[in-house]
Structure formats: structure tokens, C-alpha cells
Amino acid sequence: MTEELVVGAFSPSVLLRVSRRLGLLGERGLLVREEPVPSSPAQFRALIDGGLNAALTSPDNVVAYRFSPGNPLGETADARIVAAVDRGLGLGVYARPGLTTAADLKGAAIGVDVPGSGFAFGLYALLASLGLEQGDYRVVPLGSTPRRLDALLDGRCDATMLNAGNELRAEDAGAVRLARLTDVCRPYLGTVLCVVGDRRRPEVDALAGALGHAAREIVSGGAGPLAAEEAADALGLSAALAARYVERLRDPDEGLVTDGVTDPGAMATVVGLRQRYAPRADDALATALDPSRGLVDPPARA
Incomplete structure (x- = not known):
């Protein structure tokens, strides 16, 4: 029996729903449950404790809970970015x-x-x-x-x-x-798929591949109507607003990342904002984007 993969998110993920509707989760043997989280500290508490297997979150949260002991939980963990998901979606x-x-x-x-x-x-x-x-x-x-x-x-x-x-x-x-x-602030990265530690990594990597595949289907136009249906249902949008939402998913500046690759320039923007507004983190973040620090894992294959 397939064990459920629990993913924590702030807002309902249309991309995840499209992945399910296209059969991309099933063909990878995935059973995924999305769990709404009330805040970023609650999300990372659940990731660290094992209540969540992965999360859709801001890349800054991964930076904070990997490198900055002054984060709201007061502890760091082996938090890593598995795949880039979107560039902000109208932020x-x-x-x-x-x-x-x-x-x-x-x-x-x-x-x-x-x-x-x-x-x-x-x-x-x-x-x-x-x-x-x-x-x-x-x-x-x-x-x-x-x-x-x-x-x-x-x-x-x-x-x-x-x-x-x-x-x-x-x-x-x-x-x-x-x-x-x-x-x-550009380039910018709005959402990433992340984990803490190596628990359930094969399944999380498979999920990253499914999300990337679904993103390509949406951006190319093939899954646009399906994405609009799911946006209307999951987000409570009218048909007109759901159509605008799909346009945003396809936007090259703010929309979906189709290859899952985490852009170093976008991450430099994210880290630079934290250094600017949380200056006590300067020392901890000075080398955060060095590949040897382990913040970003290579993207999963689709």
C-alpha cells in the first residue's frame, strides 16, 4: 500500500491539483495530501518534527531555518530546496x-x-x-x-x-x-518545494518531477482549462478571475518555473533582502549560496 506523502502549504496549490488530474502523481506511485499551515513557524515545526514530509514555501524560509538561529523557532535544521516552483504569482x-x-x-x-x-x-x-x-x-x-x-x-x-x-x-x-x-526586487523566486532531512526523498523527488511536468503543460497551454477549473474550485475564484490566475501562472516574470531549477540570481535577491532587513544574519548568510553549504539540491528529473 502506498504511504501518503504530506505536503504543507499556505494557499491551496493549483499546480498540485493539476498534477493529480493529469495522472502525474499516480503514474509515479504517489499519494499526496496537501495540509494547510497557519504560518511559516508552524510549517517548519511540522517539517522538523515529521508531521510534514515536504512543504511549498518561500525560499527565504528555507534560508532562515537552515542558517539563522534567530528564526522564530530558535533552532536550525537540514532544510533544503528540492525544486523551484514559481516566481511570485502576482506578489x-x-x-x-x-x-x-x-x-x-x-x-x-x-x-x-x-x-x-x-x-x-x-x-x-x-x-x-x-x-x-x-x-x-x-x-x-x-x-x-x-x-x-x-x-x-x-x-x-x-x-x-x-x-x-x-x-x-x-x-x-x-x-x-x-x-x-x-x-x-528581480529576479525573484516566490515558492519552492523543500524538505528537512532525507525522509521520503525518493517520493519528494518524484513529486518535484510531477510538478515540473504539470507546469510545462500549463505554460504550453494544454492544461490551461484544467488549471482554470482547479483555480476556481480551490481558490474560490470566478471564471473570469480563474482565467486571470492561469495567465499569471504562464507569466515569464511571475509565473511557474517549468524546469524546477533554482535561479542563483533570484536566490541572491531573496538572501539580499534578509541581509538588508535582518542584519544580524549577515555573517551566517555570507556564504549561504555557496553550493557546498547545501541549501539547494539538484533538481529532480521529470
Whole structure:
């Protein structure tokens, strides 16, 4: 009997669902269960303890939990990137309905997963590009992207970073995008498949291959209608928004990574943001991208 592979994710993965619908998981002998996680510390606690076998997460989280003892869990682990998944999927800073300019965010509550996370660092850089320094606003920890979307729309925060379909729902509800991350920080990597240690690595490598195959099918257009169906169902999008989501999956600047290869330039952007906004990590991260440090494993074959 095939043992279930448990993968933790912040937002439902359309790519994983398309992989399943195309039979790419079954032909590799995989039974995969996606587990929603409330925050990055919870995700990595479960990875370290074995409750999750792999995770779809920000590459900055892998950097933090591999190299930086000051991470929210206060411990490091053998966290590794197995494959690159996407380049951000529309990642940008969104203000709640009624707020339309950066000036509206003076003294505002800005929602983040946790203050020391990669998306938070990107958010700080975006706000700085709009003329706002960190002392100009209050940072509020709110957890995963879907939770931050809910907080934005019910008024518990004034702005936050959104992507992966959550930003489309925000726009549909009247929220305004003030800046796009790839306009300020590029090249960028938004999501990776990662592990802690070597548990279940053959299956995780097979999953990486399935995700890459599905990504190629979506980007080429063959699986576009299927991706739109899954986006509508998993993310609660209308047909029109689901079509926009598929366009985003195909976008060469923000969309899917079809070969699973982790771009060194994009990782340099990610690490540079952490060095800028968490300067105490400078020494630990000075050689983080050296291949001998083990952060990035070679991509799995499709």
C-alpha cells in the first residue's frame, strides 16, 4: 500500500491539483495530501518534527531555518530546496478598500506572516520604494496569505502582501495594489518545494518531477482549462478571475518555473533582502549560496 506523502502549504496549490488530474502523481506511485499551515513557524515545526514530509514555501524560509538561529523557532535544521516552483504569482502590496495611495499608510497596520519572514522583507522593500520607512507603520503578525487576505478585507490590517490568487480576490473586493514585488526586487523566486532531512526523498523527488511536468503543460497551454477549473474550485475564484490566475501562472516574470531549477540570481535577491532587513544574519548568510553549504539540491528529473 502506498504511504501518503504530506505536503504543507499556505494557499491551496493549483499546480498540485493539476498534477493529480493529469495522472502525474499516480503514474509515479504517489499519494499526496496537501495540509494547510497557519504560518511559516508552524510549517517548519511540522517539517522538523515529521508531521510534514515536504512543504511549498518561500525560499527565504528555507534560508532562515537552515542558517539563522534567530528564526522564530530558535533552532536550525537540514532544510533544503528540492525544486523551484514559481516566481511570485502576482506578489505585491495591497491596501484595503478605501485606501489608494502610499500616503494613506502613514501610521497604518501592515499585516505580515511573521515580521522576520521573506514576504515581510519584500513588503518592507516595496513600502520603502513608495517612500515609507519602517517607523512609518505598524507591523501586525497575521499568519498565512489566506489569513492576511481575510484580515485585509475585514479591516484588521490596512495593507499586506498577497499573491497566488488571493490578490485577485482582494482586487475583486476593491483592494488596490500599490506596488508589485517584481518591479522592485528581480529576479525573484516566490515558492519552492523543500524538505528537512532525507525522509521520503525518493517520493519528494518524484513529486518535484510531477510538478515540473504539470507546469510545462500549463505554460504550453494544454492544461490551461484544467488549471482554470482547479483555480476556481480551490481558490474560490470566478471564471473570469480563474482565467486571470492561469495567465499569471504562464507569466515569464511571475509565473511557474517549468524546469524546477533554482535561479542563483533570484536566490541572491531573496538572501539580499534578509541581509538588508535582518542584519544580524549577515555573517551566517555570507556564504549561504555557496553550493557546498547545501541549501539547494539538484533538481529532480521529470
